[in-house]
Amino acid sequence: MNKQLIECVPNISEGRDLHKIQTIANVVKEVEGVKLLDIDPGKATNRTVITFVGEPKNVIEAAFRLIKKASELIDMSKHSGEHPRFGATDVCPLVPIANISMEETAKFAHQLGKRVGDELGISGYFYENAATSDERKNLATVRSGEYQGLKEKFNTTNWKPDFGPSTYNQQVISSGVTAISARDFLIAYNVNLNSTSTRRANAIAFDVREAGRTLRGGNPATGKKVLDENGEPKRVPGKLKAVKGIGWFIDEYGIAQISYNLTNISITSMHEAFEETVLSATSRGLRVTGSELVGLVPLQAILDAADYFLRKQERSLGISESEKIKIAVKSLGLDDLKPFNPQERIIEYVMNADADKKLIDFTVKDFAEETASESMAPGGGSIAAYVGVLGVSLGTMVANLSAHKPGWDDQWEYFSAWAEKGQKYKNDLLFLVDEDTNAFNKIIDGFRLPKSTEEEIIIRKKAVEDATKYATEIPFKVMKTAYNSMEVMLEMAKKGLQNSLSDAGVGALCARTAVIGAYFNVRINAKDIKDRAFADKMLSDAKIIYEKAIALEQEMMALVDAKI
Template sequence: MEETAVFAHELAKLVGEELQIPVYLYEAAQPNKERNNLSVIRAGEYEGFFKKIKEPQWKPDFGPAEFDAKRGGTVIGARDFLVAYNVNLNTTSTRRANAIAFDVREAGRVKRENGKVVNDENGKPVSIPGSLKCVKAIGWFIEEYGIAQISINLTNLNVTPIHIAFDEVCKKANERGIRVTGSELVGLVPLKAMLDAGKYFLLKQQRSIGVSEKELIKIAVKSLGLDELTPFNPEERIIEYMLANKADSKLVNMTLSAFADETASESPAPGGGSIAAYIGSLGVALATMVANLSSHKKGWDERWEEFSTWAEKGEQYKNELVKLVDADTKAFNQIMNAFGLPKGTDEEKAIRKQAIQDATKYAIEIPFKVMQTAYASMEVIKAMAEIGNPNSVSDAGVGALCARSSVMGAFMNVRINAKDYDDKNYVAEIIAKGKEIENKTIALETEILKVVNEKIGV
């Protein structure tokens, strides 16, 4: 946030000086806490600003202290992501919706006694705070849907996330004899907010949270009722999905048969590095499956959290290895692109040589990362072989075989790329580290398979 605030200052300075527009800083970009709230800055609205801007305490942070009637002024700030969120009610009463909104919003409601507003010693109305911090809310009626809603602004998801706001509104609505039927997000939402919501509702059910990103989002959508009024398409509503470069996940988004066909084609990529990463992801996926099966095993109810923790850890390793599938092919393509650079002059040759070396180092680092991740994932595989559902011990065994193959296959790619890298000290260091990981992997695989074979018994 500190870095963002610096950028806000730089932009505000440019706007104020070059465009000659009054600029007020707000939130984290505003050092004066008496004027960092946007609603305070806006107080008096357009009509009142001609006078307000002349007051010493309201001198703009940048730009002229003159209010241009045609262009107005502006605010530039740095703040946490704001989520606009509406909760649907089974009522048409705006008054009752407002009552619930006042129950939960941070500002709460004005205190009244015998129908009269209670003032403090300074003559200002006394407020009764609502139950949620960093929440602004109001009730309204939506003709389009024929229902009342609580319209909410969540100004800091780290303080009050979506799922907490939803549950609190459910609680307050229930106290007033009203039912929450669903909710809707206005605009885009951060991925983390959806994943946190999915985990929250699974934990309430005492179920494992070590499930895929897609499943967590599905749970969040259904639990929050985000698809009650209109379909909720994660690809169009989650910020990270909207910003994602589809080319960065071309391979992993293929069907299994298409991926196999692409691998078998005359194209040199995907090659062994991508396959090594994918084998590793399948290995730890099997262990994650065992953890999830174990967390739901009849008679093991008291151990669901233990296995949920293992499953969540397995999901993290799996996701990292899946990303490395495309990353390895991208690394290979960078080498090919570097070799394709012009080499007509000495300067071009020098640029081309450096580009080849940079691409080669990257092509060493990616499979080495596969080695590290696949080896680390074996802690989950080993645990599931030892303490997981005994009916699934063979799955843990296959997972160990996959992890071993992933490490050894990735090391081959490290070595074949390292032979063309000029920094021989770096090469010696990375090869030594790779051999150590490979040896540890083979030893750990032997240990896991011994457990597996003893449990199978035949």
């Protein structure tokens, strides 16, 4: 069964004392199975966002220890900062990452809150998907009045804490309260202005955020509030859903910012928030100079931003992941205030930082040296897959060159679509480069199993048989993917940049080599499979692909010869 993973993103009310921050964050490392991903302090806000991930029970233990340590080191009666806050650990959201529902995550949030209240004597509230009532779902509502308003809050019947003591005591004065939630992945995102005016920044925030602004009669800034039939202030909604925002001045950088929480990036993306801010700022005589991410961001959010700006530029979307990241960083100005390191800011990259080095991470020279060494892997299967990678990469190159050719602007989307197809084939084949070696290693592992008893012999035989089947399926996938990728080279030879005709031709030859090389591996592995029905079907299907690839190669070569 796949592991359940949740992310925890506590925000502590300390952003200036690095020793305190590190001491608090380090307690997370003490819990086995939890990975500390990021520590992002802010001086002006006097707040630090800490991010860690792991299996639910381990994450809950780490969060509990962090809240305890923060309450010991942070005295809220002496705290000041730009960001709204009411506790040493101000908020502690849990985010479902893998193989766990929001409902299950909410139950873990409740478990954490109960421990914090019972064992630490710290009071707090549940919000968003862990909220105990609709009134408490919105964090801004829960945190209204902030730390200074806690005494009044505790004395209000409707705002008794969800966990911990319900009386305003010395613990509350020292550590404040904590808000715990289960929520969707939230991006904390600040947009920078060429201004020092908090009022102007707030005006833009009101234009953009979902809650908008209070409707006023006469002067929109100073006029009397317009009330509805229930006596509540009417509001003018902002432009974007699932967006919270306020304006503030950041002394550290000497600029005003709009600070957004993008609470559901499938509804409003980072680049949509950025673009709407640009429009609002421009209409008010201001200029957006860049933006800033607080904490980590999913890779897809960055890639979506890159695709958006590439479309605006009428450029091909079929470029590499690393190039897309560069486009997104520059388009959003994510390096405006400080360098943006994808390895430290993109959640998938951070989580994989300690993973074993893959073959595809080697330099070209090192890959060749590893192949030439006395070890049996990588072997012909991995090399066949990599030759296929090179082949479709050439076809994709021709598509990208064609998309950018002067005078072909009306065809950029057509060639972009082919480049995206090529990138998909390339990525699939890159995965198979390492997976072929992994499959071979599974066979070796099977043979290394003990065989002292009859039961061990049965287990060992099954493991070897299953591994051999898998080691046959992987080169078959290489065959299939490399053959299918030849459509890119054929189409580019027909309609792409004719100066690159030879590149398309070489790409097709590489793909054909990948098919034949993988076919050798299918055949040699299939002969050891005891399940002959499985093996015969695999061999039959592989032969069909082999013959199709040879025929397509001949068609491609005839086309290239005729055009050259």
